[in-house]
Amino acid sequence: MAIVEVRALTKHFDGDVHAVEAVDLATTDGEFLVLLGPSGCGKTTLLRMIAGLEEPTAGDVLIGGNSMAGLPPRARRIAMVFQSYALYPHKTVLQNIVFPLKAAGMAPDERRRQAQWAADLLGIGHLLDRKPRHLSGGERQRAALARALVREPSVFLLDEPLSNLDAKLRATARDDLKLFQRRVGTTTVYVTHDQVEAMGMGDRIVVMDKGRVRQVGTPGDVYRHPADTFVATFLGSPPMNLVRRDDVVVGFRPESFLPKGVADAGAEALTVSFHVHRVEYLGSERHVIGTVEGLGEETRVIAMLPATVSVDVPVERSHEFVVAAGDLRFFDVGSGLRTERQRL
């Protein structure tokens, strides 16, 4: 177990591509920390610098309190699972799993026993003699995890390990991965662009954009109290509605935006006129798309009504919708940062 910390970590490519810009972060011991952001936000570069695969332009990586500067990947006691799994195609699953143990100079019997343990833990004990090309996507992912696990590293670094799986398998793999991490209790840094993975698995989420950290917090924190408009719109599907009103941006989640009378929104609730253009019926919920009038600039917003709300919402008509006062968020127009709550 170990704590991973990065201090003012910076990476520039070819001088002018700023992949990672002065990032400060620290995990707690045994934490599952998720780096979340759109593609090209620098999350993978950050992970590769922790692994030692990229040399930082500036700043430092600390594992277990010690600076890793100048140490090659093999000296960092980390295990990494790549998006592609990077299994050695000419080796069997067993040979893949024992490969790191061979490097550590472990005796053959001991290696075999350790590999069997890791393979059994991940449910691939019966596949040890297969070559990677004869495994399914899910089995490859497990083989890669077994290889990562087998030498009991101090940190797991996972780079989008679920993105090559189909949607159904991804859901179960997510579940398995999280349970597995909790059981072995190893500090894990997990990179993804998928907010469902991030929200579902992370103890804390680091939201990144353009090489910078926008917010660090628990899934509840970043969802309910986004630090800026980027986080507000990156998380949530559909994203938070943002309406500009003078020098402030008013934000509210689609699920907090309900027809008047459906829920008790409290005395200070904000009531607005909502002109409905279109309704999407999605089974468990309805998305109501339209424009709000009278709150600020006319803006396209979405209301998300759960299936339990059966109120009829005819299109091309205006309806009264409400947002509870506690569900309103305010952001500065210029910087996009969260500001004090205001009276509307």
Place this chain on the structure above:
Amino acid sequence: MDLSDTTEVEVARRAARRRRTGARVALYGLVLAFTGMAAFPFVWATITAFKRNQDLYNRANNPFVFNLDPTLEHVDLLLSGTAFPTFARNTLLVGVLVVAITLALSLPAAYSLARLDMPWGGAMGIAIFFVYLIPPSLLFISLSRVVATLRLQDSVWALVVLYPTITVPVSVWLLMGFFKTIPREIEEQATIDGYSRFGAFARILVPLAFPGIVAVVVFAFTLSASEFIYALAFVARTSEKTISIGVPTELVRGDVFFWQSLQAATVMVAVPIALVFNLFLERFITGFTMGAVKG
């Protein structure tokens, strides 16, 4: 076609079956024709090698069958009347050493050019390739000075030194292509799994580039076995000759060609090389990195 009409569907099914059979027959016919074309010279050479003179030199005889009893006298002439065993030994020695030198130089060179992203890498790669474009028939004039300076004239070692100048540039380019097809992540994974860059190279990249290495071995060996100009220019002593120069100089005496012995020499060189190559054929062809990443 009306899909609700049962007879019409049945007719279409039969037509499709006929087309498939036709395609099969055409394919096998083509394969047989190619095999025949490739094997024919060897069959003819083998038959000729065992023919008596009266059989071979009679124009009324069918050249592809034995019109008189076969004989071993020409093979015997090749093996005991010429220095063929010495030539074979020299060829093997040159071939093995050239292969070793070629691999020792081109594996690290190809890896560096494919992976290390050095600023001059591209230019150097092209420069290496240009070396190959200079024809040996021009190069041997200046190389004769090199051979003289190294005091290797009339020695099989001259060829050991010179052949890599042809084989290394080609092999570097060939292996570079193989290294580039191996995903970088596989190598990075090895460095995370506890190996140095060299360890990852030796344990992961070299095995994965195996088909390329086989290609280099075959290329370097066959080139050393068949090269003529350098062997002719730099080696004159019988005891130092290789097969490619020894056989024609010893079995073409003036305007007398010892055809049967010449053919016997050809077959005896070609068959072992073909057999060895066949051993690796499977690995040579198999898409070796399949399944490495995804899919």
